[in-house]
Structure formats: C-alpha cells, structure tokens
Amino acid sequence: MAARALNLLLPSICKNPLVRDTAFLRLWTGITASGLATWALPFLLALAVLDGSLDATGLGLALAARTAGFLAAVPAAGVLADRYPRRTVVAWSAAAAAVASPVAAAGLGTSTLVLAVAAAVVGAGQGACRPAFQALTAEVVAPERRQQANAAMTIAVRVSVLVAPSVAALLALAVDVHTLVAGTGALWLVAALLPPRGAVAAPPTRSPFLREFADGLAEARRHPWFLAGLAALTAVIATGYSATGVALPLIARDRYGTEAVLAAATTGYALGALAGAFLVVRWRPAAPGRVALGGLACYALAPLALLLPVPAAVLVAAYVVTGIGIELFNVPWFTATQREVDPRLLARVSSVDFLFSYGLAPLGLALIAPAITVFGAGPVLLACALVCLAAPAAAMLVPGTRAFSRRL
Structure with a gap:
C-alpha cells in the first residue's frame, strides 16, 4: 500500500516547479x-x-x-x-x-x-x-509556492525521524x-x-537590541490571529506533548505490558505527520485557519487514548490522527506567518513563535510527572485533553483566525 501511494505521488512531485528550483x-x-x-x-x-x-x-x-x-x-x-x-x-x-x-x-x-x-x-x-x-x-x-515548500521541508524531517534511528543504530555497530x-x-x-x-x-x-526585539513583539501583536494561534499551540505542546512524553511509556508498560506499543505509537505519530504534510502540499481549504486549528485540536486524542482502556490498535490509530493534525496546523501556520508578517520583522516574530511554543515545552515535561504523582494519571490526562480541545476552539473565536490573516 505504501509503495502504491508513493507511485501515485511521485509524478506530481517531479512536476512540481520547486523540484527544478536550485535555490x-x-x-x-x-x-x-x-x-x-x-x-x-x-x-x-x-x-x-x-x-x-x-x-x-x-x-x-x-x-x-x-x-x-x-x-x-x-x-x-x-x-x-x-x-x-x-x-x-x-x-x-x-x-x-x-x-x-x-x-x-x-x-x-x-x-x-x-x-x-x-x-x-x-x-x-x-x-x-x-x-x-x-x-x-x-x-x-x-x-504562491511557500505552502508547498514548507510541506516539503516537513516531509524531509518526518522521513528522517522514521529512517534515521535504524541508520544510526546500524552505524553504531561499525x-x-x-x-x-x-x-x-x-x-x-x-x-x-x-x-x-x-x-x-x-x-x-x-536600534538598540531590546528595542528591536520589542519591535518584533509589537509586530506580533498587530496580528490577533498570530497571538491566538501561538497561545493555542503553546498550550497544546505544554499539555498534549508532555502527556505523550511522560505518560505514554508508563501506560505502554503498565497497561499493555510491552514496549512495542510505545514504539508503534511514536512511529504512528511520525507516519501520520508525514501523511498530513503530503495532504497539505496542494490542499487549499476555504478556511485554512479553521482547518489548521481543528488539526491542532486533534492532539486531544493522544491523552484521551492514554486515559481510556482502549485496545493497543486504537491507541496507535489515535497517534496517527494526532500526527496528521499537527501538520495540518504547522504548514499553514508557517506559510501564513511568512505571508502576513512584515518581511523586515519576520525573523523576530518567528523567534517569538519558537520561544513560546517550543521554549515552554520543557516546563510542561518537568511539571506533568509531579502532577501525575499528586493527582493521578487519570485527572491529569483528562485535563490535558480538555486543554488540547479548548485552546484551539477559543483561538477560532479571534478575528482573523479563519484564514490566518488580518485582511479577512
């Protein structure tokens, strides 16, 4: 099935003008x-x-x-x-x-x-x-080609995640x-x-360094959709991502009694993300911001599947859908930022994005294990799932998030 899908995709990839763009x-x-x-x-x-x-x-x-x-x-x-x-x-x-x-x-x-x-x-x-x-x-x-370019970069990253562990392990033998x-x-x-x-x-x-960084923050504030999307992304990474990092290994061991479930779930997530990146290479929905935030909300499936006593196959399927959803968000998000933000300030606004979304991830990882110890895995996972649903839903109410643009 994977080979058949690849054969269907190769013609469209080879015809893509980006493939012939040396830069x-x-x-x-x-x-x-x-x-x-x-x-x-x-x-x-x-x-x-x-x-x-x-x-x-x-x-x-x-x-x-x-x-x-x-x-x-x-x-x-x-x-x-x-x-x-x-x-x-x-x-x-x-x-x-x-x-x-x-x-x-x-x-x-x-x-x-x-x-x-x-x-x-x-x-x-x-x-x-x-x-x-x-x-x-x-x-x-x-x-007009940036969404395809961002998707191509994501595809490369996801393929690396799938292939590189085996390659590294083989190299370590020699x-x-x-x-x-x-x-x-x-x-x-x-x-x-x-x-x-x-x-x-x-x-x-x-200008002085702090003033230039403040100019980047001011540019970010000019785009309500950006602040709303960044807040939703930060909340999802700090909760859903942390639940995956901390709770998944424990539940794979205690509920299913095998580390194979951990490997299958993480691989399923990577495969789902790869599928999501291929999906958005050409897909142009009428409301890209709504679709992106809906994809981000799919991350709630990860803590829900960890919370409920579902079969291992259902858990893995939840991680596949979660992977699809995260790329339905990532690619349009990066593309919209590159389109909407003043080019003179784009790197500063991007640094704000990375600083809050990925910068706060270690804090979530550090807090979720003690929270599970104090409150138990069930309440913590339920809270993570609710945050993953509520944060993107709240972001959809902010003006401009329908298309990730101030002009609409």
Whole structure:
C-alpha cells in the first residue's frame, strides 16, 4: 500500500516547479541537514549511555545545556537575522554548531563540563538557525509556492525521524559513538555552507537590541490571529506533548505490558505527520485557519487514548490522527506567518513563535510527572485533553483566525 501511494505521488512531485528550483533545493538540503543533526545528538548520547561512555546524570546535563543554549539564542537570533542578511546568520550559527560537535565528542566520557558546554553551543546554533531559516524561506521561495515548500521541508524531517534511528543504530555497530557525535558536525557544515543568499538586503539602520526585539513583539501583536494561534499551540505542546512524553511509556508498560506499543505509537505519530504534510502540499481549504486549528485540536486524542482502556490498535490509530493534525496546523501556520508578517520583522516574530511554543515545552515535561504523582494519571490526562480541545476552539473565536490573516 505504501509503495502504491508513493507511485501515485511521485509524478506530481517531479512536476512540481520547486523540484527544478536550485535555490530552493539548496535551502531544503541545508534545513534537512540541520534537522538531522538536531535529532541525532540526543539519540547518540542515549547510545553512549547504553555503551557506558556516559551516565544518566551526564545525559541529563548535556540535554539541559542544549535546551538552555537554544532558548538563549532564539530571541537574539531573531534580531540578528532581521539586522543582518539571513544567509549570514544561518552560516555563522550552523558553523558554531559544527565546531562544537567534535568538542562534544571529545568531552564524551572524559569531561561532563566540556560535553555540557559544547552541547549548549550546539543548542545555540540550532536556536539561531530556526528563525533565520524561516525568514530565508520567505526570501527564496515565491509566495504562491511557500505552502508547498514548507510541506516539503516537513516531509524531509518526518522521513528522517522514521529512517534515521535504524541508520544510526546500524552505524553504531561499525563506528564508535564518539565518531558519530563528531560526525554530526558535517551535517552542520552542510547547513552552514549550502543555503543560497536571500533576496532582501539588511535594513540600513540599527536600534538598540531590546528595542528591536520589542519591535518584533509589537509586530506580533498587530496580528490577533498570530497571538491566538501561538497561545493555542503553546498550550497544546505544554499539555498534549508532555502527556505523550511522560505518560505514554508508563501506560505502554503498565497497561499493555510491552514496549512495542510505545514504539508503534511514536512511529504512528511520525507516519501520520508525514501523511498530513503530503495532504497539505496542494490542499487549499476555504478556511485554512479553521482547518489548521481543528488539526491542532486533534492532539486531544493522544491523552484521551492514554486515559481510556482502549485496545493497543486504537491507541496507535489515535497517534496517527494526532500526527496528521499537527501538520495540518504547522504548514499553514508557517506559510501564513511568512505571508502576513512584515518581511523586515519576520525573523523576530518567528523567534517569538519558537520561544513560546517550543521554549515552554520543557516546563510542561518537568511539571506533568509531579502532577501525575499528586493527582493521578487519570485527572491529569483528562485535563490535558480538555486543554488540547479548548485552546484551539477559543483561538477560532479571534478575528482573523479563519484564514490566518488580518485582511479577512
């Protein structure tokens, strides 16, 4: 069935003008390389725990340091990517991560401090790339093709998530983990060197850093649909995503008695997200904002399936639908932001997006386990499901969310 679907999709993909656009292909490859490197580090560090090169404490410190670097860099990168050419910000950010990757490998098993500092630099490079790439996409891709471009980038990320664990595990049989961690620097070099130059020059004037960041916040406030959508996304990630990260492994073990359910659910989510990205390559609904927020509300199925004593197949199906829904939101959301926001302020507004939506995710992960301990899994999962439904529904009431636009 998968092969048949691919055969049906290939002709339309090959006829897509983006496939023949060299600038887009360079950008797509750079973003894909950065995504692979971003995914690879925590997985490889987990392998290092398994082979004894790193203990659990060191793993926690390294991942925390990477998250801290990401959060520190995102707001600064938004200002810098609007102040200087976006291509330059991408190059320096990814190059910093490329240099830090072999340093992290050197600290693995020898110095937790060196590993943590290097992981923080890698995280900062990752955080600095995100808003710069978002703004660079708007410069490289014509407005009428941006939804297809964003979908293509999402497809690359989801395929990487599905394929990369097996590839990394096979490589680990022949190459030690230290070499693989250092090798992620090569991916960051691709991200630094390959993307093309953008079409928009840096603004001729400069203001104090805080004032420029405040200008980005003011631009975000000019778009009520953006604030409403960001609030809904932040609420869903902090609750539904956290429920998946913390409760799914426990319920897979206690209710179903096998880790295979955990693997099937996470794989189903990735497959669903891949299907959702393919769906929005060409789909143009009459009310894209409503459809996107409806897709985001599908995340409620994850905590509901964990709450109710459903068969394992139903749980996996819920995660497939959840994956479809998240991409029904993501692709139109990124496309609308690139279309509606003042191009001079796009990187700053994108940094606000990443800072709140993904920046608060660790807080949700940190709080949900104690909440389950105090209140029990049932009430916490029910509360998460209600938030995942209520937040997008409330966002739909805000003017402009029907089409993610102030003009409608």
